[in-house]
Amino acid sequence: MATTTTSAAESTETCDVLIYGTGLVESVVAAALAWQGTNVLHIDSNPYYGGSWAALNLDELKAWTDRVNDSASNNTPFSDAYLYISRNLDPRKYAIDLSPHILFTRSDLLNLLIKSRVSRYLEFKPLGSFHTFEQDSFEKVPGTKEDIFTSQTLTLLTKRSLMRFMKFVIDWEQNSTIWQEYKDEPISKFLEERFGLDAPQIVELVHSIGLLPSPKAPTELALGAIKRYLTSMQVYGNFPAMYSMYGTGGELAQGFCRSAAVAGAVYRLGTKLIGFDETTSEAELDSGEKIKVTEKIISSEGVIAGDEEMTRMVAVVEKDCKEWFAEGESAAVVVFPVDTLDGNRYAVQVLVMGSGSGQCPSGQAIWYLSTQESGEQGRKYLYVALEKLEETILRESTENFEFDVNEEEISYLPNGLPVISSVRLGESLRNFSPKESLKYLLKLTYSQKVTVSPIEPTADSKVIYTIAPSIDLAFEGIVDQAKGLYELVTGTTDDFFDVDFEDEDDDATATAAAADTDIRDVAQGKDDDVVGHHSDFEEVAGEMTI
Amino acid sequence: MHSVKRERATAKVREERRRREGGKIVEYKALVDKVLSSRNNHDYTPDALSLTTTLLKQNPEYYTVWNYRREILSSIFQTQTADTIQSQIDSELQFLFARLIEFPKCYWIWNHRKWCLQSSPSPSWKFELGLVTKMLDRDARNFHGWHYRRYVVQCTEKATGKSMVRPEFDYTTTKINANFSNFSAWHNRTKLIPRLLKEEPEIDARKLLENEIYLITQAIYTDPDDQSVWLYHRWLVTSDDIVKLSSDERKDLLEKEIKSIQELLEVEPDSKWCLQSLAFYKGLLATLTGERVESSVHGYLDKLQEIDPMRKNRYQDWKKQL
Numbered sequence: 001m002a003t004t005t006t007s008a009a010e011s012t013e014t015c016d017v018l019i020y021g022t023g024l025v026e027s028v029v030a031a032a033l034a035w036q037g038t039n040v041l042h043i044d045s046n047p048y049y050g051g052s053w054a055a056l057n058l059d060e061l062k063a064w065t066d067r068v069n070d071s072a073s074n075n076t077p078f079s080d081a082y083l084y085i086s087r088n089l090d091p092r093k094y095a096i097d098l099s100p101h102i103l104f105t106r107s108d109l110l111n112l113l114i115k116s117r118v119s120r121y122l123e124f125k126p127l128g129s130f131h132t133f134e135q136d137s138f139e140k141v142p143g144t145k146e147d148i149f150t151s152q153t154l155t156l157l158t159k160r161s162l163m164r165f166m167k168f169v170i171d172w173e174q175n176s177t178i179w180q181e182y183k184d185e186p187i188s189k190f191l192e193e194r195f196g197l198d199a200p201q202i203v204e205l206v207h208s209i210g211l212l213p214s215p216k217a218p219t220e221l222a223l224g225a226i227k228r229y230l231t232s233m234q235v236y237g238n239f240p241a242m243y244s245m246y247g248t249g250g251e252l253a254q255g256f257c258r259s260a261a262v263a264g265a266v267y268r269l270g271t272k273l274i275g276f277d278e279t280t281s282e283a284e285l286d287s288g289e290k291i292k293v294t295e296k297i298i299s300s301e302g303v304i305a306g307d308e309e310m311t312r313m314v315a316v317v318e319k320d321c322k323e324w325f326a327e328g329e330s331a332a333v334v335v336f337p338v339d340t341l342d343g344n345r346y347a348v349q350v351l352v353m354g355s356g357s358g359q360c361p362s363g364q365a366i367w368y369l370s371t372q373e374s375g376e377q378g379r380k381y382l383y384v385a386l387e388k389l390e391e392t393i394l395r396e397s398t399e400n401f402e403f404d405v406n407e408e409e410i411s412y413l414p415n416g417l418p419v420i421s422s423v424r425l426g427e428s429l430r431n432f433s434p435k436e437s438l439k440y441l442l443k444l445t446y447s448q449k450v451t452v453s454p455i456e457p458t459a460d461s462k463v464i465y466t467i468a469p470s471i472d473l474a475f476e477g478i479v480d481q482a483k484g485l486y487e488l489v490t491g492t493t494d495d496f497f498d499v500d501f502e503d504e505d506d507d508a509t510a511t512a513a514a515a516d517t518d519i520r521d522v523a524q525g526k527d528d529d530v531v532g533h534h535s536d537f538e539e540v541a542g543e544m545t546i
Numbered sequence: 547m548h549s550v551k552r553e554r555a556t557a558k559v560r561e562e563r564r565r566r567e568g569g570k571i572v573e574y575k576a577l578v579d580k581v582l583s584s585r586n587n588h589d590y591t592p593d594a595l596s597l598t599t600t601l602l603k604q605n606p607e608y609y610t611v612w613n614y615r616r617e618i619l620s621s622i623f624q625t626q627t628a629d630t631i632q633s634q635i636d637s638e639l640q641f642l643f644a645r646l647i648e649f650p651k652c653y654w655i656w657n658h659r660k661w662c663l664q665s666s667p668s669p670s671w672k673f674e675l676g677l678v679t680k681m682l683d684r685d686a687r688n689f690h691g692w693h694y695r696r697y698v699v700q701c702t703e704k705a706t707g708k709s710m711v712r713p714e715f716d717y718t719t720t721k722i723n724a725n726f727s728n729f730s731a732w733h734n735r736t737k738l739i740p741r742l743l744k745e746e747p748e749i750d751a752r753k754l755l756e757n758e759i760y761l762i763t764q765a766i767y768t769d770p771d772d773q774s775v776w777l778y779h780r781w782l783v784t785s786d787d788i789v790k791l792s793s794d795e796r797k798d799l800l801e802k803e804i805k806s807i808q809e810l811l812e813v814e815p816d817s818k819w820c821l822q823s824l825a826f827y828k829g830l831l832a833t834l835t836g837e838r839v840e841s842s843v844h845g846y847l848d849k850l851q852e853i854d855p856m857r858k859n860r861y862q863d864w865k866k867q868l
Contacts, residue, residue: 149768150723156767160813163768 014292015041015266017489018283020273021300023051024249024475025466027256028482029298031116033489034263035499041291042260043271049254051300052077052448052469053099055247055359058091061444064098068446075301077468081446089441095247095359096314099448099469100351100368102127102243102333104228105235108479109252117501118255123246125357128239129325129332130208130229133340134200138324138392141208143240144233152417158201165195165205166230172223179219187222188215207335211473213346213372214338228474241474243331245358249469273299276463293462296489300466309447310471311378313369315386316442321352321365323396330356333473334389341384346372348385349473364441372471379445390438398436464488577601578608585614590621599641606645609654616661628667635666643677650681656690660697671702686721692730696737711741726765732778740787751789758782759803767810776819779803783827793834800831816853821846829868839868 016039019026027049030042048054056064065081068074078098103110103124113119131138142148145166148159168175182190187206191197197205206215210225217225232240244251261267272286276297283291324332336348351368353359360366367389369382410418451467464485470476483493581601584594598615601608619638623631642659649655663669678695681688699710715738721731739758743751759782765775782788783803791799804827811820825846832839847861854861 145768146724146726149726149764156763157809157813159764160767160770160810164814 013041013289014294015039016293016295017041017298018043018273018291018293018296019298020044021051021466022046022049022253022257022269023300023466023469024053024253024256025478025481025485026051026298026300027253027260028112028478029485029489030265031118031256031260031263032482032486032497034260034265035497036490036495038295038489040260040265041268042257042265043268043273043285045270045272045286045301047270048250049257049269050098050247050250051253053101053249053253055095055097055250058085058089058094058096058442061085061094061096065444065446077449079447079449081444084440084443086441090361093361094316094366094442096316096366096442096444097247097250097353097359097368099249099312100243100353100473101248101469101475102241102351102473103248103475104232104241105239106228106232107475109475112479112497113252113255116256116259116497116499118252118259121255121258122244122251123358124242124244125331126237126239126329127241127243127331127333128237128329130240131324131332131334132204132208133334133336133388134203136388136392138334139204141204143209143229144238152419158198161196162201165191165197168195169223169227170231172227179223182219184218184220186216187212187219190219190222203337207337207347208333211333211335211349213471239326239329243353243357247359249475252475273297273301278460278462281462295462297463298466298485298489299463300468308372308450308471309374309378310370310372310450311374311382311447312445313367313379313382313386314442314444315367315369315440316360317365317367317390317393318363318439318441319365319393319397320363321354321393321397323393324352325354330354336385336388341381341388344371344373344381344384346381348381350385350389351473370471370473374447378447382445394436394438574604577604581611581614585617590618592622594618595622602645606649606652606655612654612658616658619665623665631665632667635662638662646681650685650688651690653690656694660694663701669701671698671705674698675702682721686725687728687730689730692734696734709741709745711738711745714738715742722761722765727769727772727774729774729777732774735778736781736785736787743788755782755788758788763806766807770810770814770817770819773819776823780823780826784830797831797834800827800834804828804831816849818850818854821850821853825850825864843868 017033019030019040019042022030022042022044026042030040034040044051046054048056048060054060061083062085065083068076068078068081071079110119113122130141130143132141133139142151142154142162145163148154148162151159154162168178172179178194179190182194187210188202191202191205202215205226206212206217206222209229210217210222211229212222212225229240236242257265257267268285273283274286275284276282276293277284281293283293283297285291321332324334326332331354332352334350334352336344336350338345338347341348348369348371350370353366353368355362355364357366367386369385371378371381371385373381412418449468450471466485467481483496486496487493577597577600581594581597584597595615595618598611598618601611602615605611619634622634626634639659639662642655642662645652645655646659663674675695675698678691678698681691682695685691699714703710715735718731718735718738721728722735739754743749743754759779762775762779762782765772766779769775783799804824807820807824807827811817811824814820825843828840828843844865847865850861851858
């Protein structure tokens, strides 16, 4: 705990590490440091946890938009926010995720969540629907041997090629002779030349399984991304990823902050860091207090030099979108590959969150769109993707979709399954005009700076800067970044979360089993309506303030 | 579990384990002595039953003790009414259920369950089907489960007088779609198809054969290393229990499948099962046509000796017989 001198008027507190900003990476570091006995003071200028990773209710979102557009004082990675909110929405029934991410079941971050017991503060749901936008419709990607076996559209030789590639990619690091010469070449080239895969399979592997922005992504990087998806299948069930309810990154950050608080870290929201004197090692807060920092300051606010800019869009629609979800699930990923939206050179990734995610009321859904393209171009492609999404959901949710088919247009697969000529099907789909139109309850577009190369701290300074959330739809590199920061403070990563967590419950086995069950609840996919979740945590936050 | 290696313990760990288990072994041996002498004394009391319960919980593989348990139960049943017997059997079934969860592959547990049902005044086959379905959900490749399922289905059919061929056939389809690497599911299919064709004469047997070949070809191409799908393929191609093919029709079928497998071999030149199947089918074709076996078969068997050196002699032997 931070110590206080007896004088009431001019009390100077001391801490070992001052962390400014409660984003995900800093929160992991806060918990890691706190559990190792470091005196941590963790503050955030916002009245909520999560920083750039937070999920905001509508009132917070409006305030955020104003702040972000005030270029003079904006020190977030966000800019150029345009917000429309329909009237009569209950602001507390929404949790708009500023930087949504999904969690693969085989990932460092999930392992850390379980190890640190932070997973117990969270509720996870499965995500097994990954679609690629191909020929005006969403195709579900085959991600397992069973999917490939039962597919009615892949040819025999394609099935073989795909399986051969999947077998290789599970163990790709061990087989460098196969990919070494393609290391920095585009993944599409590698897949075509080395495995004889065709364009449709390459598109699906690159975009929906690898979640890569384009088929030009370098092979070494791409193989890692594809392996991540495939090895994540069947860990907990027939899905490779999951997400936390009520918001993704922000909820995880809150979880780690709670853990840090249990370990003795002190928390203050709504508190700005306005200056730091390197000679006296004193930090000044906007309350006028001075904090002596013995070790380091970790800051996520201030100078964030992003290398690149991505564009994001959020749309809340008055449709439950259940046609896109697998049974028992409440979310889906849709990817618009390169060149499917009038010449887009980067994919547009969409995360569809149904009401079961706790982010919006029942009967509605939130569409999170993002692309690596920046500025006007970026927004243009997001709008085109939005139109396609609208068309598709209206078509798929219409009950009276009819068109006439002649006998000649039907052919039969050897097993008796009738198939309609896809050309003819495409025509009918294109000629379909929905009778209803889609109601948008909220639309938000904004830009986000992303850091591709980490910022090196200067040798003499006590201040270390973290980096902004990445472009990836999946949490990637969080644990590595946190470890990096941890090492800058303590000089090692050996004792990073190397803790024997004591519980009020029984011994380690019981609690380990309980942790497993929490995650296993994922498979059940409970469907709750959202209730203002912030209130739950504000209670705890109240206990945490000095 | 399939293909899960046991860990090799270090000498230190083994020593620790030996010390810990030493006491348990003495206890266990004493219990065994008690049970066996109890049996020698023809002790068929409820106390004796409890003794066997304790022992079987620790070691369900000791089949002699299951035999003894049945002797005790039979003796007890002699003096009881049907209702009492039923409730005794019901608690026996509950006891077995817990054992099955722990030891799903122990012959004697399944066996004893069968005996219980046979001794039961009113067995619930519906419950048993549900039980075996749950067990197969946990491990679809447990052949004990499949064998027991066939027994339950047979008894149900006898009790209700209605055939279950169609739903059971569909059940194998469901299991195969979930994971086609399943010897038991395919095997069950080979048992069900002939019955299905007999009971539903409106089914076009040739169409069914065509569909099955389509299905198994998908599996072969998806995973040519899986043995179970090749076994099923062989049954489809050679069996007389689906369609009585004429010699010419059989030849056509063989040629078609040979072509299909040859295409697969082109993209998977080191596939053991492709080579073996081609050698076998081409040999079979030669027998039917009366011609000499193709020279390519010698090539296949040579390649097999290369890639499967453990069975070198078998392939050499095969070559000699051509």
